[in-house]
Amino acid sequence: MYSFEPSDEQKLLIETARRFATDELRKAAHEAEEKKEFPLPLINKGWELGILHASIPEAYGGFGERSALTGALAAEEFAYGDLAGAFAIGTPSLFALPILLAGSEEQKKQHLPAVIAAEWKPYTAALVEPAFDFDPNDLKTTAKAEGSDYILTGEKTLVPFAAQAEMMIVFAKLENETKGFIVPKGAAGLQVQEEREKWMGLNALPFHRVKLDGVKVPASNLLPGDFAPVLDASRLAVAAMAVGVAKAAFEYSRDYAKERDVFGVKVAQKQAIAFMFAEMATEIEAIRLLAWEAAWAIDNKKEDASQKAYLALTGAIDMAMMVTDRAVQILGGHGYIRDHPVELWMRNGRGFATFTGLAMV
Amino acid sequence: MIDFEIPEKIAGIRNVVETVAVNMMRPVSRYFDEHEHEIPWDYINFMHTATRAMGGSSMAASEGKKEGPRFGFQRLAVMVEMLSWGDAGIYLDTPGGMLGSAAVSATGTPEQKERFLARFRGEKPTFDAMCMTEPHCGSDTASIRTTAVLDKEKNEWVLNGEKIFVTAGHKALLDSEGFIVVWATIDPSAGRAGMRPFVVEAGTPGCQVTNMEYKMGIRASDTVTVVLQDCRIPFENILGSPEVITEKSSTSFKGAMATFDATRPIVAAQAIGLARATLELLKEMLAERGVTIRYGLPRQKLTSIEKDVIDMEIMLRSAWWLVLKAVWMMDNGKPNALESSMAKVRAGDVVNRITQKAVEIMGPLGYSREYLLEKWFRDAKISDIYEGTGQINRLVVARQLLGYRSSELR
Numbered sequence: 010m011y012s013f014e015p016s017d018e019q020k021l022l023i024e025t026a027r028r029f030a031t032d033e034l035r036k037a038a039h040e041a042e043e044k045k046e047f048p049l050p051l052i053n054k055g056w057e058l059g060i061l062h063a064s065i066p067e068a069y070g071g072f073g074e075r076s077a078l079t080g081a082l083a084a085e086e087f088a089y090g091d092l093a094g095a096f097a098i099g100t101p102s103l104f105a106l107p108i109l110l111a112g113s114e115e116q117k118k119q120h121l122p123a124v125i126a127a128e129w130k131p132y133t134a135a136l137v138e139p140a141f142d143f144d145p146n147d148l149k150t151t152a153k154a155e156g157s158d159y160i161l162t163g164e165k166t167l168v169p170f171a172a173q174a175e176m177m178i179v180f181a182k183l184e185n186e187t188k189g190f191i192v193p194k195g196a197a198g199l200q201v202q203e204e205r206e207k208w209m210g211l212n213a214l215p216f217h218r219v220k221l222d223g224v225k226v227p228a229s230n231l232l233p234g235d236f237a238p239v240l241d242a243s244r245l246a247v248a249a250m251a252v253g254v255a256k257a258a259f260e261y262s263r264d265y266a267k268e269r270d271v272f273g274v275k276v277a278q279k280q281a282i283a284f285m286f287a288e289m290a291t292e293i294e295a296i297r298l299l300a301w302e303a304a305w306a307i308d309n310k311k312e313d314a315s316q317k318a319y320l321a322l323t324g325a326i327d328m329a330m331m332v333t334d335r336a337v338q339i340l341g342g343h344g345y346i347r348d349h350p351v352e353l354w355m356r357n358g359r360g361f362a363t364f365t366g367l368a369m370v
Numbered sequence: 371m372i373d374f375e376i377p378e379k380i381a382g383i384r385n386v387v388e389t390v391a392v393n394m395m396r397p398v399s400r401y402f403d404e405h406e407h408e409i410p411w412d413y414i415n416f417m418h419t420a421t422r423a424m425g426g427s428s429m430a431a432s433e434g435k436k437e438g439p440r441f442g443f444q445r446l447a448v449m450v451e452m453l454s455w456g457d458a459g460i461y462l463d464t465p466g467g468m469l470g471s472a473a474v475s476a477t478g479t480p481e482q483k484e485r486f487l488a489r490f491r492g493e494k495p496t497f498d499a500m501c502m503t504e505p506h507c508g509s510d511t512a513s514i515r516t517t518a519v520l521d522k523e524k525n526e527w528v529l530n531g532e533k534i535f536v537t538a539g540h541k542a543l544l545d546s547e548g549f550i551v552v553w554a555t556i557d558p559s560a561g562r563a564g565m566r567p568f569v570v571e572a573g574t575p576g577c578q579v580t581n582m583e584y585k586m587g588i589r590a591s592d593t594v595t596v597v598l599q600d601c602r603i604p605f606e607n608i609l610g611s612p613e614v615i616t617e618k619s620s621t622s623f624k625g626a627m628a629t630f631d632a633t634r635p636i637v638a639a640q641a642i643g644l645a646r647a648t649l650e651l652l653k654e655m656l657a658e659r660g661v662t663i664r665y666g667l668p669r670q671k672l673t674s675i676e677k678d679v680i681d682m683e684i685m686l687r688s689a690w691w692l693v694l695k696a697v698w699m700m701d702n703g704k705p706n707a708l709e710s711s712m713a714k715v716r717a718g719d720v721v722n723r724i725t726q727k728a729v730e731i732m733g734p735l736g737y738s739r740e741y742l743l744e745k746w747f748r749d750a751k752i753s754d755i756y757e758g759t760g761q762i763n764r765l766v767v768a769r770q771l772l773g774y775r776s777s778e779l780r
Contacts, residue, residue: 284768320683
């Protein structure tokens with residue numbers, strides 16, 4: 010039966026996440042970006058909300074069951090506060106969810122409890138590769154079986170917290186299929202570039218280039234399951250976050266336009282501006298519903314869940330760019346100044362075309 | 371609990387309607403496009419009989435049921451989407467009450483609802499229509515000049531004016547014992563505060579159909595001009611309660627707007643049905659020519675056609691959920707002025723972008739009248755015009771978003 014109303018439990022979560030996003034993340038965002046550092050206490054505070062913990066069953070130390078929909082609702086709110094903060098808090102999910110979705114029973118038992126310990130720890134994953142035609146289903150990083158080991162070779166980029174991470178999942182192509190491999194810190198041949206990568210946005214976060222020069226891992230480190238649900242989880246998360254960022258940009262520019270005087274009226278009273286808002290809000294809501302549908306399809310194990318997640322993200326990429334661009338445009342020259350957050354949101358907005366692999370729900 | 375599963379009952383009706391669309395609409399689509407002003411009686415009679423057999427007045431969404439979840443508008447949206455998938459023009463010939471009835475439902479008293487709506491349950495297919503637009507004004511509805519003057523002696527309203535672009539007006543007034551809802555002013559100096567809806571029944575002296583339009587698309591549907599010349603109707607044909615009638619307030623204008631909250635998502639659903647038909651046919655035609663769409667690939671690896679088709683899919687799907695959310699809110703008694711206008715904006719946009727792109731992609735095959743793509747391109751345009759143009763709906767959306775009255779955002 011159709012319904013577009015979150016459950017009471019989800020509403021409570023949305024409210025909590027939104028409060029945290031508004032009161033904490035949003036306030037810290039500017040300084041974090043400028044100082045190129047996200048405060049660890051704030052990451053821990055977000056971590057304590059227990060979004061990931063609620064996705065992990067009790068048997069592995071958590072207290073719930075994964076719901077992609079609930080995760081997407083939370084992801085939107087976090088990103089509404091600050092995208093870098095949302096990514097930082099969720100980084101351990103990049104390690105935990107592939108294990109939950111594609112890992113063996115032993116892998117789950119061995120690794121999940123450690124990840125969802127009381128304190129946030131930088132477990133991470135390496136998916137993106139430095140190529141214009143990067144395709145998660147056709148990776149250039151390879152895995153080859155050698156005796157009872159796998160040899161990983163390739164290059165990864167955009168790996169969050171790679172220099173600190175205890176462990177990471179490295180995605181590589183094994184016999185034409187993408188597979189995840191658990192790679193511990195300091196593995197021979199694993200070269201994490203010390204210098205941080207520089208990006209157009211997300212300067213608050215440490216991203217590193219990672220080279221895999223014949224990294225040898227035992228066969229037991231291969232995640233046996235399919236990659237598709239992992240990719241779906243990431244595409245959905247990134248789509249939901251795009252909605253969150255877009256919503257932030259919409260609201261900020263709307264409030265600004267209602268204050269700003271022009272030709273004797275408020276600038277929002279001009280149709281040229283008002284129409285932009287109408288289109289922005291419509292687009293945001295349309296893509297939000299598409300993301301919800303994808304999440305619902307994932308949770309209900311619908312056959313076309315992967316396609317829905319793909320469509321949701323593809324739509325979200327354009328939507329986020331359109332909305333964040335207009336937010337800057339509406340503020341005019343002021344939008345271009347870093348004192349206002351809209352230019353950061355626009356820089357982040359373009360990134361959604363590249364962010365697959367940086368979040369999972 | 372968020373749920374995207376179609377309710378079982380609606381799914382059942384949807385299947386039935388699909389059979390109608392496939393068997394009774396598609397085969398005659400081209401014929402009625404090329405024989406403008408002919409009426410598809412086979413379809414009309416079938417729909418009327420089928421509806422009677424199911425014991426309802428089909429297209430009217432209001433349900434008597436007071437308890438449990440309500441589905442009326444959701445069911446209606448799903449049916450309309452499917453019928454329009456069959457043929458957007460023929461769909462408009464569906465008997466059983468459309469925009470006129472919506473106005474009666476939204477603004478009429480219980481007595482009026484019974485008096486005017488009972489006819490749709492009768493033996494013969496019956497139609498209604500809504501008359502708002504005049505030669506000098508369209509979206510600017512508060513500027514209408516058609517007047518209603520009360521003749522106190524005879525207790526009758528005397529209507530004078532000219533209404534254009536009346537969808538199904540011919541069928542409502544001349545092909546059945548239907549009615550039209552005429553928006554007129556009881557005080558031309560009062561603007562929207564003077565606007566009132568009046569019911570004029572078929573056969574009323576002084577009410578004449580003077581012109582039938584020749585249109586770009588939806589040619590199976592008649593669009594007429596109605597001239598009211600000293601047209602006398604009973605006092606009781608003014609829609610609404612007595613207070614509304616005597617007080618000079620904009621309550622009844624708001625009534626018109628409330629009608630639109632209910633009807634805009636339905637018109638949007640019509641756009642979606644047409645858009646879906648187009649996308650399905652496009653994919654079919656491409657597949658026959660060896661072009662399949664590789665979902666899941668990054669944009670950088672897609673062909674231009676694949677990108678277009680995937681974008682169409684995103685537009686279509688997301689717009690449909692906007693429509694469903696708007697009607698779901700309607701069914702659940704939630705105010706939906708914002709959502710219904712958003713749905714209309716988006717659907718009107720989407721159907722035009724999809725049909726225009728589809729014709730472009732198929733080249734001469736798209737432009738040819740051998741296929742339906744070119745017809746659907748023509749049919750689509752009306753969705754961004756009637757029941758509020760894309761622009762007036764953007765205004766409505768923007769006012770809601772920004773908290774402005776119409777005087778503040780003109």
